[in-house]
Amino acid sequence: MSRMVDLDDVALVGGGALEDFDTGALDPAGLDEPESLAFPADFADELDVARAVVSGLGIAAPTGLGVEEYWQATLEGRCAVGIPSRFDVSRYPNKLAAEIPGFVARERVPGRLIRQTDRATQLGLVATGEALADAGLDPDRLPDYDVGVVTAASAGGIEFGQRELGHLWSKGKQFVSAYQSFAWFFAATAGQVSIRHATRGPSGVLVTEQSGGIDALGQARRVVRKGTPVVISGSVDGGLCPWGWMGQMATGRLSTAVDPTRAFRPFAADADGYVPGEGGAMIVVEDAESAAARGLGRGYGEIAGYAATFDPSPKSARRARPAGRPAPVPGLRRAADLALCDAGLRPEQVDVVFADAAGVPELDRIEAEVLGELFGPYGVPVTAPKTMTGRLIGGGAALDVATALLALRDGVIPPTVNVAEPAAEYRLDLVTEARTRPLHTALVLARGYGGFNSALVVRS
Incomplete structure (x- = not known):
């Protein structure tokens, strides 16, 4: 896993060598730290510097597809944790997850894209469309290079990759989709969003696991401060399939509970781990002056x-x-x-x-x-x-x-x-x-x- 870093923003302090930072061996006395x-x-x-405000939200979550559906369910305390329906978990020690129910890609995503994309990317495209509509933005009407895309991912299109690798080993290479070459990649959602909305501004992807959604927004703010008026940011992630499941099991942090009401209980005295899920949010980050010129004021709020x-x-x-x-x-x-x-x-x-x-x-x-x-x-x-x-x-x-x-x-x-x-x-x-x-x-x-x-x- 890695972070996106602007090298011109990095400086060593106290005369320490780079290898000292990698190993933790740097002498604290050499650091000029208050x-x-x-x-x-x-x-x-x-x-x-430019202020970065949030002008649009798009949500794809197990508790709701769409901002208001999700928000209502959240305020009511509706829990979406249960037994996954898309693969058999009976042979695994961890049984519970939170799926997005009722999502039919062909009803929400152009047919030509369905063959090219993983489920997480499809959900990301839907959430992006909602976020742009919420912000009242049509990238086609903005000048070239005025819209960027900065997202986060954990490992890319895991479900797509597992399916195609299964074809490779069970049927042969001629049965593997040509789209496997990029649909599995952690940058697939950012790329598909950029293509679909014809964005040509600064783009990137961060891979920092659960921190990724915040890191993407932090980078989006940086891009806005450097002069790009609009950045589509956030993350929609997933991987509720055997390959993705094993990756999360390997952390040793999944709950072994079988009762959904007992499975993910942070800060409880008997907490025993977390439950994985799929989804996330796509967020339109905009220069405050640009948003104000469109009559939005501060939008939902400022990334301060x-x-x-x-x-x-x-x-x-x-x-x-x-x-x-x-x-x-x-x-x-x-x-x-x-x-x-x-x-x-x-x-x-x-x-x-x-x-x-x-x-x-x-x-x-x-x-x-x-x-x-x-x-x-x-x-x-x-x-x-x-x-x-x-x-x-x-x-x-x-x-x-x-x-x-x-x-x-x-x-x-x-x-x-x-x-x-x-x-x-x-x-x-x-x-x-x-x-x-x-x-x-x-x-x-x-x-x-x-x-x-x-x-x-x-x-x-």
Whole structure:
């Protein structure tokens, strides 16, 4: 897995060598790092850069196809977790997932594209169409190079790839679709969106597992700040097939529960893992001046802050002890701090946190400690609507951001389902029933397998 990086934005500090950063061996004394982060005035004003606002949303989720259908189900706490219908899970130790029901590609996607695309790409095309319509944008009417595409993915068209590899081994190479050459690729959705809507602006794909949806939006904001008025961003991901299933099982983080109400319960005392799902959100990110000129104002809200970090290498802890240094801490706290700093906000100005909510006891403990350190015990409402949809790999964080923007729009925090109350040791104000209150700012957190941490601040 990798991050997209602009090399002109990278600088080494303290004279450290590149290999020191890779191994975690850098001497902390060589880093010119402040003891605490400052929270300055809004950087967009300080640096005179373009503001990035969200002007359109498109959602494809197990709880609803379309923004309002999804949002209504989310506020009602409807859970979509169940036994998958598209393949037999009886021989696997993990039995539950969250599928998008009732999706018939030929009813929503041009026939010529169905043969070329994986299910996740088809869902992404549908969500993109909804997002553009929601924003009132027709890319064909915009100047060339004024629209870019930045998405995220976990591994690309897994279902398409499994099917065609099955043809290869059971029937022979002449039965393999020529579209296998690109339909499996993690950039397939971004490419198909770009072709379908004739976008010619800056494009790219990020592969950071569950962090991907936030990282894509962070990169979209960067592209807007560099002068592209509109970027189609976000992620719709999937892979509910044996090949994709085995990949997620290999993490050791899937719940073994067979009762859907007991399967994905982040922050619960008896949490035992997560449930996978499919779906996500496509989001139109636009220069605020462009949106205002079209009469949209701030749209759904502004992407005010973003940051991404990596967890320390496992080698770092082993080297710290004999050297008498404290063990390095996970990077989620740094990501949250930096995103708030980027937004020019203090923790007490955050109205709600949309948690990563891994559902894995050790990861839940780390996140609860981060939230406690940042906001204080029970200091901010915390929610995890993904308990209704499962973790959607690359699409999960994008859906969380869309959900946060809808929460700001309507002044209501959606619930975390199937968790009566969090473990007492976590000291979290976990929202388990929809809660109405004024909302202006939300912090969205995500972690990807392999040590990725991302944080995004949105405000109305």
